[in-house]
Amino acid sequence: MKSDWMDILVDDAGDEVVITLRGTFGLLQLPGVREKLEMLIKGPGCFFFLNIESAHFIDDAYLELFLNLLNRIKKQNAMLVFLSSKEEHRNYFSRFSHVLELYDNRKSFRRSGLLKQLKQVGINYSKQTGLRLSPGVAIALFVLLLGWFVTLFSIVYIQNKEILEQQAQIISLENQKKRSIQEIERLKSSLGSLQHLGLVVDSTTSHAFGSIRDWVGYLELLENSRREN
């Protein structure tokens, strides 16, 4: 079991699958590595990352294996990305650098281009759902959906603004009402002593205003009668 000299770690997070290889890989290990990798890429996944940071390849035969893997993964409409920051691996992959993608880590792959990754996700989901969209239709759908969202948010925004204005108006009217009541109370109290002396007659307690308790109530009564007419 020479293949067992190597360590394999699989981090399976649904769309992203990271396969980490650790150890020294010569010709003796090749059949074992092929068997294990082919077994692992068979399952679901949109992005297959092969982390080779702690792997040391001492035979070029692995390049052929990686090209085969790439073909298989492409057939599954997924993507194969190699991860390593070592110069040794850059040199090893240099012959096929236009085909085999090598990045320092997953972060640098994510920074490499959003469109490419979106396209890959699109391909993967179209395979899963059976829906196929051309880029034109996808963009039109996207613009349409965006338009819907923008319109929806504008309506909500405008209505919200109107409600806020009305609330502000109500608050100012209520404040005005309170101020008027306070003013009337103040005037009443200043006239109180004169009323006791009989110098001033309170016209509000006269017959015409007998049923009215305060001025604001009176004004509201007037307004209501005006509206009824």
Next chain:
Amino acid sequence: MYKIKLSILLFVKDVFSPLNVIPVEEIKAFAIELKRFLDRTPIRLSLYLPGSILEAMVKYCPQEIAWIKARLQEGRLELVGGGYYDSMSPFFPSRLQSLQLKTHRQYITKIFQVEPSGYFNSSMVWEIGMTELLAHFDFKYTLVNDDSLQFALGRTTPVSGWFTTEDKGTMIRLISVSTGLSKAFTEEEPSIFEEEIQKLPKNDKCVVVSLEVPLDNALTITSFFTSLEQKLSLLDHQTWTVAHVIEQQMTEGKVNLVSALGSNLGLPAGAHSCRELLIRRPEINFLHKSFLAVHRYALEKLSGNDLEKIEEMLLPLMAPFFYRDLYGGKGMKNPGVRWKAHKDLIGVFLAVEELESFDGLRIEVSDYLLDGQKQVWVNNSEISMLIDHMRGAYLRSLNYKPSGVNLFNAMRDDGDISLGFLDHFVPNKINSVSGFQSAVEDRSGALTYPCDYELKREPEAVHLLFHSEQVFSSPETKHIFHVDKHFSLLSKHAAFDLDYRLTNSTYLDFKGYFGTELELGMRGFDSKTQLMKINGTKISLMQDVPILYPNAETFELQDRLLAWFIRFNFSQATRILVSPIMGMNQFASPLAVQGLRIFFFWDVELSALESSSLGMKIKLSKRRVLL
């Protein structure tokens, strides 16, 4: 009156508590008694206190701490450094050892404004590989038992004084500690003490003793100091701190290949290194390897502050009570210590996963146990398990993360490892409960030949298939079976299926039993907090009486105290043998319950090249109602 120059090192050990309770009263009593003792006598002392004890003293005895600080400045006291959690160095990666030493040193410097020049661990373990690490932290000396030095020097006469040892261009002094006199100080019988005193060489060299202050209760602390004072009154003594020995005496020479086994580790006298604990006690070995795996995992996935945080969380798991082959709260022979160790380790592992923000399924094929062979480690957000496919694809651990338990955490007295889903063939001649019990316990029909593994990934589950040819021999026949063992794990749930396909590969009919064994690390069965149900009916388990139940369709087991519940649903009627795993306690009688053995088995009749399928579904949760 015997004239003697004496250096006394007093130390206390961390006290094990399953719920991390600090023995405040005992620590207060220790601080007060130490102060009284030094006030009453003109003695000079060296002192080693682990970080947790120091922290508690700073919190609860600030006056005594101020008093110790003043005595340190006077030179009447010396504080000796070491690991923050009194860890044994040779077991652990240098990175974590450095952190232990650094944290302890920084704390001493912060509180007392002194830097320790000596290194001490209460287990008295020493290996030459520690030299570089200690020299890096500027330690000038360490203490080693005189019998280890005697063995290394090939002497039969007593060894005293100090020696030097060097490794990788660094040097440290080894001060000989008189084992006999240290022991005699703790003996109640005065004649033993006097006898040991008479054995000492008649010269003016300083004799070093290390004495543990027992933190059992306030009374023992008081009686320790009273007894120490009484014994010292029998001597015409001059006392010095341990560091003073180096200044006062010349070196006795150089010794390099000294390895101190340590004391109070539970190792027999024939052992040569503390590392033998890892061989003799598989439970310690498994905890140690799991600890290293978590650390490796953190190193690989985290960096900077996140990594530091995890390493700090790992430090308490290096405490010596997790690595001693002792009973009670002193070592891993206690089920409570094993439970606590795995609970804390699972907690650290969960913290790593949270910092890494990984939520998926992880499978690793690597040498987890560092035994030269690969194992398969499977982990999702709820459970993790280690499958030893090179020995029959049995489970070495099953961790249920929400409760922080490793279910396969029993202990066998024969020193064999406890495990889960170890498959057995049992001959059909056996027809009694005790017969089944001994057949399973002896593991005579256990299927432990290596398996080939296969991983199949599917959107919702992962399948681990183990194929092997297993041999079952009885005195009359030898059968070869092709066994396919199939674990199906859901990506995000605490549930898995286990299916078997057995094919009789020989041209001989087979009639017998096939079953799988689990060794659960249960507490002694207590019907108030634990529950066992077979086909929905409660089963009560007597302390040491095994039970055999036929035709089971479901089997449920619950521990309300430790908050875990497991249910097995069988694809066909199953026989169940339940028997407690009894072990010895400190009184050498097999009375301590060390776990619960469960053996699920079926009648198997296979003619030549015939196959049969068996299986079960396993679900775990914290509470029964949640499943």
